[in-house]
Amino acid sequence: MDHVIAQLREQVLDAARQQHTILIEGGGTKNFYGNHALNSTDKAALSSSDKVALNSTDKAAPNTIDSGVPHMTSNSVALKLNALRGIINYQPTELVVTAWAGTPLQEVIDTLAASAQMLAFDPPAFGAQATLGGCVAAGLAGPGRYSGGPVKDYVLGTHMLTANGSILKFGGEVMKNVAGYDVSRLLVGSLGMFGPLTQVSVKVAPVPQEVCTLEFSLDEASALAICHSWRAQPLPISATAWQATEDTLGCLRVRLAGAGAALKTARLKMGGQVLPEAQALEYWTALREQKLSFFTTPTLWRLAVAPGTPVLNLGPTLIEWGGGQRWVASVLDATTVRRVAEQAGGHATLFRSLGDHTLPDQGVFHPLAAGVLDVVARLKQEFDPQGLFNPGRLVHGL
Amino acid sequence: MNAVSEQAITAVSGPEAAVVVHALLQVLPAHCVLSRTEDTRPYECDGLSLYRSVPMAVVLPETEAQVQAVLKTCQRLNVPVVARGAGTGLSGGAMPHAQGVLLGLAKFNRIKHIDHAAAIAVVEPGVRNLAVSEAVSPFGLYYAPDPSSQIACSIGGNVAENSGGVHCLKYGLTVHNVLKVRMVSMSGEIIELGSLAPDSAGPELLSVFVGSEGMLGIVTEVTLRLTPKPALARVVMASFDDVEKASQAVAQIIAAGIIPAGLEMMDKQATQMVEPFVKAGYDTEAEAILLCESDGTVDEVADEIIRMQQVFEKAGATRLQVSQTESERLRFWAGRKNAFPAAGRVSPDYYCMDGTIPRRHLGRVLNAIKDMEKQFNMRCANVFHAGDGNLHPLILFNSNFPDEVRRAEDFGAAILELCVEVGGTITGEHGVGMEKINQMCVQFSREELDAFTAVKRAFDPDGLLNPEKVIPTLRRCAEYGKMHVHGGALAFPELPRF
Numbered sequence: 001m002d003h004v005i006a007q008l009r010e011q012v013l014d015a016a017r018q019q020h021t022i023l024i025e026g027g028g029t030k031n032f033y034g035n036h037a038l039n040s041t042d043k044a045a046l047s048s049s050d051k052v053a054l055n056s057t058d059k060a061a062p063n064t065i066d067s068g069v070p071h072m073t074s075n076s077v078a079l080k081l082n083a084l085r086g087i088i089n090y091q092p093t094e095l096v097v098t099a100w101a102g103t104p105l106q107e108v109i110d111t112l113a114a115s116a117q118m119l120a121f122d123p124p125a126f127g128a129q130a131t132l133g134g135c136v137a138a139g140l141a142g143p144g145r146y147s148g149g150p151v152k153d154y155v156l157g158t159h160m161l162t163a164n165g166s167i168l169k170f171g172g173e174v175m176k177n178v179a180g181y182d183v184s185r186l187l188v189g190s191l192g193m194f195g196p197l198t199q200v201s202v203k204v205a206p207v208p209q210e211v212c213t214l215e216f217s218l219d220e221a222s223a224l225a226i227c228h229s230w231r232a233q234p235l236p237i238s239a240t241a242w243q244a245t246e247d248t249l250g251c252l253r254v255r256l257a258g259a260g261a262a263l264k265t266a267r268l269k270m271g272g273q274v275l276p277e278a279q280a281l282e283y284w285t286a287l288r289e290q291k292l293s294f295f296t297t298p299t300l301w302r303l304a305v306a307p308g309t310p311v312l313n314l315g316p317t318l319i320e321w322g323g324g325q326r327w328v329a330s331v332l333d334a335t336t337v338r339r340v341a342e343q344a345g346g347h348a349t350l351f352r353s354l355g356d357h358t359l360p361d362q363g364v365f366h367p368l369a370a371g372v373l374d375v376v377a378r379l380k381q382e383f384d385p386q387g388l389f390n391p392g393r394l395v396h397g398l
Numbered sequence: 399m400n401a402v403s404e405q406a407i408t409a410v411s412g413p414e415a416a417v418v419v420h421a422l423l424q425v426l427p428a429h430c431v432l433s434r435t436e437d438t439r440p441y442e443c444d445g446l447s448l449y450r451s452v453p454m455a456v457v458l459p460e461t462e463a464q465v466q467a468v469l470k471t472c473q474r475l476n477v478p479v480v481a482r483g484a485g486t487g488l489s490g491g492a493m494p495h496a497q498g499v500l501l502g503l504a505k506f507n508r509i510k511h512i513d514h515a516a517a518i519a520v521v522e523p524g525v526r527n528l529a530v531s532e533a534v535s536p537f538g539l540y541y542a543p544d545p546s547s548q549i550a551c552s553i554g555g556n557v558a559e560n561s562g563g564v565h566c567l568k569y570g571l572t573v574h575n576v577l578k579v580r581m582v583s584m585s586g587e588i589i590e591l592g593s594l595a596p597d598s599a600g601p602e603l604l605s606v607f608v609g610s611e612g613m614l615g616i617v618t619e620v621t622l623r624l625t626p627k628p629a630l631a632r633v634v635m636a637s638f639d640d641v642e643k644a645s646q647a648v649a650q651i652i653a654a655g656i657i658p659a660g661l662e663m664m665d666k667q668a669t670q671m672v673e674p675f676v677k678a679g680y681d682t683e684a685e686a687i688l689l690c691e692s693d694g695t696v697d698e699v700a701d702e703i704i705r706m707q708q709v710f711e712k713a714g715a716t717r718l719q720v721s722q723t724e725s726e727r728l729r730f731w732a733g734r735k736n737a738f739p740a741a742g743r744v745s746p747d748y749y750c751m752d753g754t755i756p757r758r759h760l761g762r763v764l765n766a767i768k769d770m771e772k773q774f775n776m777r778c779a780n781v782f783h784a785g786d787g788n789l790h791p792l793i794l795f796n797s798n799f800p801d802e803v804r805r806a807e808d809f810g811a812a813i814l815e816l817c818v819e820v821g822g823t824i825t826g827e828h829g830v831g832m833e834k835i836n837q838m839c840v841q842f843s844r845e846e847l848d849a850f851t852a853v854k855r856a857f858d859p860d861g862l863l864n865p866e867k868v869i870p871t872l873r874r875c876a877e878y879g880k881m882h883v884h885g886g887a888l889a890f891p892e893l894p895r896f
Contacts, residue, residue, distance in 0.1 A: 093649035094756050116655055145596070152602050153574050166845050174754040175786040176571060176826035178560045178609045179834070179841055180868065181853045185573070185605030193601065206655035232517040232539060234626035234694070261697030306594035307516035324596040346595030366599035371589035375856050376600055382852035395600060 001100060004083045005198065009165040011079055015388060016163060021076040022388045024192040026102055027129030030138050032352055034191050034393040035363040081133055084198055089173065092117055096156060096173045098201040101133025108132050112204055120148030120205035122239075124288045133197045139189025142288035143239035143255070146321050148205070152188040157201035160187060160194065163384045173201045186379075191394040194383040208238070208257035213280035214272030218242070219249035220311050220319070226252070227322040228308055235270070236262045241287055242319040243294060255284060287320075294318050297329035300352040301337055306345030314340060327351075334360035341366065363396035415454040418477055418499065422457055425467035432456040441500050444485045444492040445547070448749075448803075449832045453480070453494035458502045462582065462618045465501070469616065470586035472499055473862060479584070480864050481612040483523060483555030486547040488750055489831030491558065491611045491867060498865075501616060503554050509533050510619070517624040518577065518594065523554025523617040527561075530622060539624040542569035545827070546735050554617045560609030562827035564660040564734065565691075567785040571827070573608040575623045581607070581615035584858045594621060606853060611829050612864040614857035628693035631659060632703055633730045636710040637684035637717035641665060641768075644686035645760035647713035648784045651690065652757070654709050656702065660691040661785030662734050665764065668779040668792070669733070675740040678733030681717055688784065689730055737781040737792070745777070745794035749806045752834075753817030754788045754826035766816055767791055774809040776802070788826035789817070815840055830868040838868070839875035847875075 015022050025031070084102035092115040099108055105125050112118050122144025123135045136158070139151045157171030171177055171184035187194060218226065223242040230237060236258035244250045254272065256263050267274075275283070286292050294316070303312070303326040311317075314337060315330035330337055334350065338360075341348035347366035353359065368376060373395070380387070380398045392398065419433045432438050433455045443450040454477070459465045472479050478498030485492055494500040506522035509530065513519075514537035519530055527548040531540040544563035545551055551561070557579060560572045569575070578592035592604035607614055638644035644663055651658060664672070664687050669680040681687055688710070692702040707718055721727035733740075741748040755763055764780060771778050782790040791813055795806040814824040814837045824830070824837040838847065850869045854861065870878075 091756075091758060093652045094758060095652060139597075139602070149570075149574065150597060152605055153570065162845075168846050168849050169843075170846070170849075172821065172823055173756060174788075174822050174826070176562055176566070176754045176783075176788045177823040178827060178829050179823045179825050179838065180830070180846070180850045181606050181610055182560075182573065182608070183606065183849060183853065186602050186853075188602050188605075189597075190601045206657060209655070228515060232515055232537065232624070232626055234538075234628050259694065259698040259701055261701050262695050265695045265697065304593070304595035304597050307513070307518065321596055344595075346593060347597075347599040349599070368600045369590065371583065371587050372591070372600060372603065375589070375603060378856035378859070379601070379853065382856055383849070 001084060001086070005161075005167065008079060008081070008084075008161055008196070008198070011077065012161060012163065012388070013165050015077050016386055019386075021391050022079045023076050024079050024081065024137070024196045024390055026081050026131035026134030026137070027104065027127065029125060029127035029130040030134055030140075033138060034390075035365070035396060079196055081196060081198070082129075082131065084133075087111055088199065094173065095175070095204055096201055097204055098157070098173055098199065099132050100199055101131060101197040103132045104128070105130040105132055105135050113207070116207045117204045118207050119154070119202065121145055121151045121154055122148055122288060123151065124290065126289065132200055132202070136188055136200050136202070137190060137192050137197055143241060143284055143320055146240055147236075147238045147257070152185045154203040155184050155188050155200065156203050158184040158187050158197050159199035161196050161198050163195060163386055163388050167198060171201065175203065192390040193380060193394045193398060195389050210260045210263050211238070211255060211257045211277075211280075212263050212267070213275040213283070214254045214256065214267065214270060215275050216252040216254070216272045217248045217250070218252045220244070220317065223250060223252040223319065224310060224323045230270075231307060231322055235266050237322075239284060240320060240322050243292075244316065253280075253283065255280070292318075294327070294329070298354040299329060299331065299350070301328040301330050302326070302349045302351040303328060303337070303341045303344070304346045305341065309344040309346075312340055312344065338366060363392070365394065365396075368395065414497070418475055419455050421471050421475060422455060422468065422499070425471055426457060426459060426464055430458050430460060430464065432458070438500070441482065441485070441494060441502065444482070444487040444490060446488050446490040446493075446831070446833055449490040449493045451494050451496045453496065453498055453500040456500045456502060458505055460505045462588070465582050465616055465618055466586040466588070468499070468501060469582055469584055473584050473586070473860060476860070476862070478862050478865050479616075481554070481558070481616050483552035483558070484526065484550050486551040487555060487559060487829065487831065488752070489559075489825065489829040489833040491829050491831035491864070492555075493832050495865065503552070503617075506554070506618065512537070514539060516594075517626065519622045519624055521553050521620055521622060523552060523557070523620060525553050527551050527553060527556055534624055535627075538627050540627050541575065541622055542566075542625045543572050543575055546738065553620050553622070557608055557617055557620055558610065558612045559829040560827065562783065562786070562788065564662055564731070564783065567661055567783070568657050568659050569625060573605055576604070576608055576620060577623050578621035579604060579607055579617055580619035581617050583615050584860060584862050589615065592621070609829070611831060611868050613854055613868060614863065616863075628659075629695050630699045631691055631693040631727060632699055633721045633727050634690045634692070634703060634706045634710065635680075635719040635721075635730055636688045636690065636715040637681040638686045638688070638714065639684065639716050640714075641686045641764045642761035643714045644688055645757075645764065645784070647688060647710055647715065648760060649757055650709045650713050651706065652785075654705060656705060656709070658690045658706070658785060659693040660689065661783070662689045663687070663780070663782055663784035664689075664734065664737070665780040667777060668737060668781045671744050671779050672733040672737055672740040672781075675743055676733040676736050678729050679719070680733055684716060689734060734781060737779070741779060741792045741794060746796040746798065747794070747806075749793040749795065749810055750828075751789065751791045751793070751810050751813050752825045752828040753814050753822055754786065755817050755820050755822035757784075757787045759820040759822070760784065760787065763789065763816060763820060767813060770809060770812055774805045774812075776805055776809055778809070783826070786826065787822065789813075811837065832867060835868065835870045835874065836878040838870050839878050844872065844875075
């Protein structure tokens with residue numbers, strides 16, 4: 001793999017010399033995610049996206065070109081990581097897998113499954129080309145995050161290519177490591193703003209012995225209340241999802257996972273109707289990959305809110321993670337959505353938008369508090385002083 | 399570890415200290431400032447008393463505003479600040495700076511809020527780890543990270559060190575159980591990292607802050623994630639006639655898809671040291687014993703205990719005992735948790751290491767440590783988190799003999815370097831502090847150390863918070879002479895060699 005690394009290094013140094021910015025790409029399945037993203041199939045979005053690109057790319061006038069990488073400008077180059085492919089080390093008894101960043105996510109998942117292990121954070125792929133590096137850089141977790149926890153909880157080590165062409169290694173393959181700052185976790189969800197990941201070590205988990213999905217017919221408020229009441233109880237809940245239905249008030253689905261005995265006890269306590277296994281698997285997969293009809297909305301907001309947050313009344317809603325994650329098809333303006341999210345102790349992201357929806361001035365992600373922004377700006381300056389990597393994609397102006 | 403040698407200079411008395419104390423008295427009430435040597439000396443070291451230094455002054459603020467004022471004052475005067483929680487740390491991370499101010503957070507000892515339905519507690523940094531679990535126990539909750547020092551250590555210190563404990567294999571380290579930190583930067587600004595929501599906008603600063611050893615900011619409030627107490631917990635105690643077999647058994651438990659609530663190993667040296675003291679009923683004839691805990695519902699635990707026993711039998715266990723009552727379970731754990739005091743009974747001094755290695759190398763490294771006992775002519779007991787591969791070799795020595803101090807340090811360094819060699823790390827949960835700063839040169843390249851410095855600068859541009867810890871200077875690494883070698887190339891080619 002040395003020659004691939006060498007090529008990437010050359011590309012980075014070249015770009016630096018020529019003052020081009022670098023757009024990092026794994027499998028390209030999450031190009032929609034982040035600032036100045038543009039769905040290349042949606043011509044109507046061109047104007048609004050260009051506006052954002054103009055705001056956040058100060059190198060040159062944006063000039064979207066058809067390169068497969070959205071939001072490319074004439075002054076930016078794509079850094080493709082998909083040739084960095086392959087699992088480097090996986091020994092099931094170590095509970096860790098190390099792979100090149102461009103390894104297809106599905107290849108990792110299949111390899112783990114052969115040893116009855118999995119990625120507990122249940123990452124969405126959003127396409128067959130998704131890579132492990134992209135999954136970590138985006139930091140997105142799926143329904144299983146309810147019990148599994150966020151992506152950052154599982155990243156043990158990373159290698160990153162820096163703006164001056166070096167490879168830095170942070171963390172490692174061991175479960176506990178407090179030598180130096182935990183830069184590996186800083187890179188989770190950083191959308192490449194500090195540099196491209198080249199290698200990732202991720203903690204894995206055993207596949208649960210049994211899984212079972214329960215359905216409850218409940219309206220939004222009751223679903224939130226019951227989910228909240230479960231939170232502080234030792235129940236083997238691995239995922240929850242509530243959405244409105246046409247015929248009833250709404251449906252809360254709860255996935256239990258764990259030892260057979262624990263599931264039996266929990267079912268007696270919780271009640272509900274058991275959803276047939278195949279149907280349940282189809283549902284949770286469609287939810288994770290955003291294939292449910294709910295997600296066809298032209299404007300999709302993602303709100304992360306504090307526990308106990310009531311119904312928000314922002315528009316059609318799908319609720320996950322026991323109430324903590326709310327997908328909202330809101331037509332309200334960004335300021336309103338953000339104010340509501342902040343009042344609920346959280347933040348709001350314009351996750352996807354199609355059509356002529358005007359993108360928020362400060363980008364799709366929630367603006368950072370001043371003190372936090374200062375630290376982030378200094379980190380960017382330290383790691384990428386020239387502003388080469390994915391400018392503005394995560395934090396407006398950085 | 400007991401008193402050994404006084405390494406650093408004692409407090410600089412004179413105008414400089416007087417200026418600092420005078421300035422501190424402008425922003426703090428007199429009873430919050432200690433400056434006479436007899437008052438500051440008790441703060442000269444943390445749990446690692448090998449490294450000592452008396453600070454210019456000790457401040458014990460009572461409010462967040464006072465913390466802000468102290469930091470602003472110290473920044474203005476360009477005076478280093480070292481934070482201290484309960485002082486139980488084992489790596490010298492809270493050792494004062496001789497030309498600096500020690501900021502003690504002992505008075506920040508309130509549990510501010512418990513939301514039992516949301517399973518969240520908001521606490522001040524001086525609250526003791528165990529006090530959190532005790533306070534939330536009536537709601538059927540507990541705080542999962544449980545370092546052995548939990549009766550005394552504080553949450554602020556846990557955040558600084560990213561503390562673990564015997565239950566972190568299943569329930570995670572501090573970084574997995576802290577939702578939000580409110581801190582004061584060196585410039586006196588209040589910054590909140592993390593959120594009660596599942597995530598927060600922007601890069602993951604909270605994870606960098608946790609485990610940063612007091613070098614990025616001073617914590618004034620921590621929001622903790624609480625865990626529902628399981629209905630039942632039981633422990634299997636398995637004896638092995640060979641350390642290698644016990645190590646294999648650890649891997650086999652994981653291979654069987656079991657994540658035990660705790661999975662700990664004690665070697666013969668350790669059980670023989672602990673048993674007369676605690677009378678836990680350990681098999682002192684075994685070369686190693688494993689303590690393996692299952693928790694959950696009654697039926698779940700019953701099933702899992704059977705599966706654990708089957709794995710151990712197959713792995714060649716010579717004896718198996720399962721706790722039948724809660725008091726028996728606690729007795730089994732008592733020996734493990736009291737290993738350090740027990741070491742203090744059998745040896746005048748002990749030195750506790752903290753390397754972590756991939757589990758598959760457990761047998762190899764434990765056998766290598768046995769060989770090192772002969773090489774350094776020194777005893778070493780092993781009591782550790784086998785499930786995480788986190789070793790805690792306890793090197794027994796007598797500080798009255800300077801030669802033993804030196805050998806103990808060399809023995810420890812050799813163990814840590816072996817940990818790095820097999821793909822592990824020099825510290826799993828105790829932190830680098832002063833103690834392991836030389837070994838950082840072995841684990842990281844110059845550029846990686848520079849990256850840590852970059853992170854430090856981003857939070858603390860003037861480098862005044864707990865300076866000279868964790869990140870070794872280029873010069874120190876050169877003097878230590880053990881360089882990180884990558885791809886056959888030395889990490890510091892620009893420096894002259896001997």
